[in-house]
Amino acid sequence: MKSVIKGAGYILVHTPDMVIHNGTTQTTERIVNPEGEYLKELPGHLRSFEQTLSYYPNQVYIGNMTPDALAAVPQPWYDKECPKCDRYGQFGQIMPQEEFILLMQACDVFDLVKIDREFVAAHKAALAANEVIDESIVNRVAEGVDAAEIARLVSEEHSEGLYHNGQLVGCVNRAHDIDVNLSAHVMHENLVSKASSVLALLSAIRNAGIAKEDVEYVIDCSEEACGDMNQRGGGNFAKAAAEIAGLSAATGSDTRGFCAGPAHALVEAAALVAAGAYKTVVVTAGGCTAKLGMNGKDHVKKGLPILEDMLGGCAIVLTQDDGVNPVVNLGILGRHTVGTGSAPQAVIGSLVTDALDRAGLKVTDVDKFSPEMQNPDITKPAGAGDVPLANYKMIAALAVKRGDIEKKDLASFVAERGLTGYAPTQGHIPSGVPYIGFARNEIAAGNMKRVMIIGKGSLFLGRMTNLFDGVSFVIEANEGEKKAEDSISEEEVKSMIAKAMREFAESLMAKAE
Amino acid sequence: MDLENQKRVKNFTEQYGAENIVVLLGAAEGEASGLAAETVTNGDPTYAGPLTGVQLGLRVYHVCEPEMKEEFDPDIYSEQVEMMEMVLDVDDIINEMTAIREQFCKY
Numbered sequence: 262m263k264s265v266i267k268g269a270g271y272i273l274v275h276t277p278d279m280v281i282h283n284g285t286t287q288t289t290e291r292i293v294n295p296e297g298e299y300l301k302e303l304p305g306h307l308r309s310f311e312q313t314l315s316y317y318p319n320q321v322y323i324g325n326m327t328p329d330a331l332a333a334v335p336q337p338w339y340d341k342e343c344p345k346c347d348r349y350g351q352f353g354q355i356m357p358q359e360e361f362i363l364l365m366q367a368c369d370v371f372d373l374v375k376i377d378r379e380f381v382a383a384h385k386a387a388l389a390a391n392e393v394i395d396e397s398i399v400n401r402v403a404e405g406v407d408a409a410e411i412a413r414l415v416s417e418e419h420s421e422g423l424y425h426n427g428q429l430v431g432c433v434n435r436a437h438d439i440d441v442n443l444s445a446h447v448m449h450e451n452l453v454s455k456a457s458s459v460l461a462l463l464s465a466i467r468n469a470g471i472a473k474e475d476v477e478y479v480i481d482c483s484e485e486a487c488g489d490m491n492q493r494g495g496g497n498f499a500k501a502a503a504e505i506a507g508l509s510a511a512t513g514s515d516t517r518g519f520c521a522g523p524a525h526a527l528v529e530a531a532a533l534v535a536a537g538a539y540k541t542v543v544v545t546a547g548g549c550t551a552k553l554g555m556n557g558k559d560h561v562k563k564g565l566p567i568l569e570d571m572l573g574g575c576a577i578v579l580t581q582d583d584g585v586n587p588v589v590n591l592g593i594l595g596r597h598t599v600g601t602g603s604a605p606q607a608v609i610g611s612l613v614t615d616a617l618d619r620a621g622l623k624v625t626d627v628d629k630f631s632p633e634m635q636n637p638d639i640t641k642p643a644g645a646g647d648v649p650l651a652n653y654k655m656i657a658a659l660a661v662k663r664g665d666i667e668k669k670d671l672a673s674f675v676a677e678r679g680l681t682g683y684a685p686t687q688g689h690i691p692s693g694v695p696y697i698g699f700a701r702n703e704i705a706a707g708n709m710k711r712v713m714i715i716g717k718g719s720l721f722l723g724r725m726t727n728l729f730d731g732v733s734f735v736i737e738a739n740e741g742e743k744k745a746e747d748s749i750s751e752e753e754v755k756s757m758i759a760k761a762m763r764e765f766a767e768s769l770m771a772k773a774e
Numbered sequence: 775m776d777l778e779n780q781k782r783v784k785n786f787t788e789q790y791g792a793e794n795i796v797v798l799l800g801a802a803e804g805e806a807s808g809l810a811a812e813t814v815t816n817g818d819p820t821y822a823g824p825l826t827g828v829q830l831g832l833r834v835y836h837v838c839e840p841e842m843k844e845e846f847d848p849d850i851y852s853e854q855v856e857m858m859e860m861v862l863d864v865d866d867i868i869n870e871m872t873a874i875r876e877q878f879c880k881y
Contacts, residue, residue: 606857646802651861658860671860 264534265586266736267541267578268469269698271322272353272460273685274361274548274572277307278424283449284553284569299558304427306560306567310357313571315346318636318683322573323350324698332681338638339565349392352698353464355571359384360391361456362423362431367401368456368505369433373448375414376423376431378405393463397507421445440490447487450550451498454485457574458502458547465543465576466506468698475580477539479503479513482526483546484688486517502545511543519723520633520692522546523575524716524732527694530579531589531734541580548572549687556643556686568639573690577697587704587712587736593620595715595733603729609655612715612733614663620735624660627678627735628709631696632656633717634684648691652715653679692716697736704738711737775813780823783814787830793881797834798842799871803863807836808870815878831880836871838864 281287281303290300313319317338320326325345334341348355356364363384366374381404389399414420414432423431433452437443458481466473481499488495499513516526523546530542554569561567579589595616601607617624632652640648653675660666666674684691693714700712717731775783787795797814801807809819811834818825835842838859843851 604854604858606854609857644806651802654861655857658857661860662857668860 262535262537263582263588263739264531264542264579264591265582265588265739266697266701267471267580267583267586268465269578269701270353270461270464270466270468270574270576271324271350271695271698272457272464272574273313273319273322273355274358274457274460274574275308275310275313275355275570276358276361276550276553276572277567277570278358278427279453279550279572280307280554280557280567280570282422282424283453283550284555284557285551286554286557290558299561302561303554303557303567306557306565308566308570310355311346312566314348314355315342316568317341317343318638318685319343319355319571320345320347320350321683322352322685322695323355324352325350327699328680328683328696331683336638336641339568352468353461353574354392356391356460357387359425360388361572362425363388363402364394364398364460365423365433365452365456366403366431367398368459368502369452370504371436373434373436374423374431374452375411375420375434376403376405377408377411377429379408380425380430381405393460393467395507398459398505401505419445421449437489442489442493451485451487453550453572454483454547455498455502455505456547457572458483458498458545458576459505461547461574461576462502462506462508462543462545465545465578466508469578469580471541471578471580473507474510475541476503476508476511476543476578478530478533478542479508479511480526480530480542480544481513481515481546482517482522482544482689483515484517484519484522484549485547498547499545502547508543518716518730518732519718519720520689521716521718521730521732522689523692523694524714524734527577527579527589527714528591528594528732528734530577531591534579534581535589535591537581541578543576543578545574545576546689547574548690552687556639556645559643560639563642565642568636569686571685571687573685573687575690575694577694582739584739585705586739587701588739590620590735590737593617593622593713593735595713595731597717597729597731599728601729603727605655606659608717608729608731609652609659612717612731613656613713614659616713616733616735622711624656624663624665625678627711627713629680629696629700629703629712630656630678630715631680631693631700631712632715633693634680634682634691634695635686636682636684636691639686640682647682649680649682650675692718693733700736704736707738709738711735775810775818775823775825777823780813780818780825783830783832784824784828787832792830792832795830795832797832799834799836800858801836801867804866804870807867808874810834811871811874812878815874815880829878831878833879833881834871834875836867838862839868839871
């Protein structure tokens with residue numbers, strides 16, 4: 262049994278106030294340099310919701326514009342207005358902060374989130390009008406509490422404030438008095454991840470055209486950890502999000518691997534479906550508050566808007582072979598092993614060429630590569646360069662070394678088989694998976710045969726190992742049904758002939774007797 | 775150069791003597807190479823790490839510079855570095871590194 266990509270959901274959430282209050286660059290600055298220029302200048306660099314809608318990379322992420330069309334728009338993009346500025350796209354949506362704050366409360370099952378009753382009254386209708394939010398979620402939104410109670414909770418009970426346009430409109434309470442793993446800060450971070458994962462799940466299921474009851478397993482591949490002091494990373498964001506999304510027939514678990522998490526999770530999901538363990542598996546990930554405004558100092562210093570004001574989320578639906586949708590080919594897996602080493606050449610070799618070699622393919626047999634898809638508009642001003650472009654140059658150079666292409670074709674290889682980065686710098690979110698939605702479209706339309714998704718992760722950040730990590734897999738056109746039909750019918754013909762011969766022989770023998 | 779690496783360079787220099795140390799870089803472009811080279815010769819230009827104001831004057835090279843390349847077994851170099859050599863702007867790296875060495879290297 263093969264597993265296919267049935268659909269994908271990609272969502273963004275505009276959270277300008279969380280940039281100020283929850284991004285680690287800003288929270289760190291508030292401790293070490295509270296009177297510094299950066300914190301004073303920061304609010305003046307935040308974008309409005311409308312500005313984030315008309316930002317080219319955001320429109321690409323939700324599917325209203327292709328990465329190829331984006332490549333034709335000269336960089337930088339922050340000073341240009343995308344003519345397409347819808348909040349909904351073929352893959353998902355861009356949610357404004359006020360709706361998201363209510364969604365966070367709806368996702369809280371421990372009565373930790375308190376919202377100002379006036380804020381609830383003002384914005385509940387907007388959440389109810391959201392295309393993917395149904396009654397079961399809207400009914401979870403509580404009436405709200407008095408503003409004075411929220412102010413008291415923040416000042417006296419260590420609650421984490423929820424702000425909108427600079428005003429305190431709610432808070433997340435701590436879930437334990439002394440356990441830091443259940444502090445208000447951690448609960449806030451985890452509820453944000455959960456709520457954005459729910460939004461991604463709902464988008465993906467809608468796009469895949471399946472019923473919620475069809476989902477049998479959910480894998481969360483974000484970079485957060487939930488648990489208490491006795492099991493810090495106990496987990497199961499997956500099942501927690503599935504509950505709110507109404508996936509009553511699903512169980513689930515979490516997979517972690519830093520930025521490589523989504524690629525690992527997709528391989529696992531494809532294998533679970535292919536093995537017949539579950540018929541439909543959804544891989545999901547919510548966004549990360551800590552990374553909001555991560556490169557804000559460089560952006561402010563260079564007079565740019567704060568471009569890291571979006572939470573990202575994504576979800577991919579995998580089902581058993583339907584004969585139509587693109588297949589995850591588990592025979593072409595790239596893997597960075599313990600023994601691979603960390604030289605870039607060894608890393609790219611293990612993830613790209615070793616995998617293709619095992620399948621007898623050349624680098625040029627893959628139509629598009631999707632490695633780390635970070636938006637260069639964000640990374641270049643911060644001195645981190647164009648991350649996807651650097652990856653493509655390495656793949657192309659390796660192809661030259663192997664003789665798959667000529668050295669003079671290096672640049673055209675990058676242009677033809679590469680993509681322009683457009684994903685928010687939310688760690689796991691840009692890592693290979695943003696392109697799966699487009700890849701599904703292009704392969705289904707017959708424009709491409711094979712797309713390689715590459716996830717890479719920096720494990721040293723956890724201080725458990727200095728090893729690098731990465732995994733890759735190939736999505737390819739579904740030719741299974743046709744072949745299967747042909748071969749089955751051939752076999753059937755043979756068995757029919759054999760049966761007829763046997764019956765003929767038997768009848769002859771009967772007559773002879 | 776990150777603070778942990780600065781600390782290691784400082785400790786090794788104290789342990790083995792500055793004249794016995796060569797720092798080998800693998801940074802992805804000229805500017806970053808130059809900054810790291812400056813850190814281990816003239817001190818941390820960002821005034822953040824243990825090498826702030828410490829002028830070790832160490833010998834420092836990028837792995838793609840010809841002086842280093844000729845030290846390697848060609849097969850190993852081809853296996854480990856050649857791909858990146860094709861990707862990087864090696865001339866820019868050489869210029870940056872040479873300028874820093876001429877200014878600050880003591881050995």
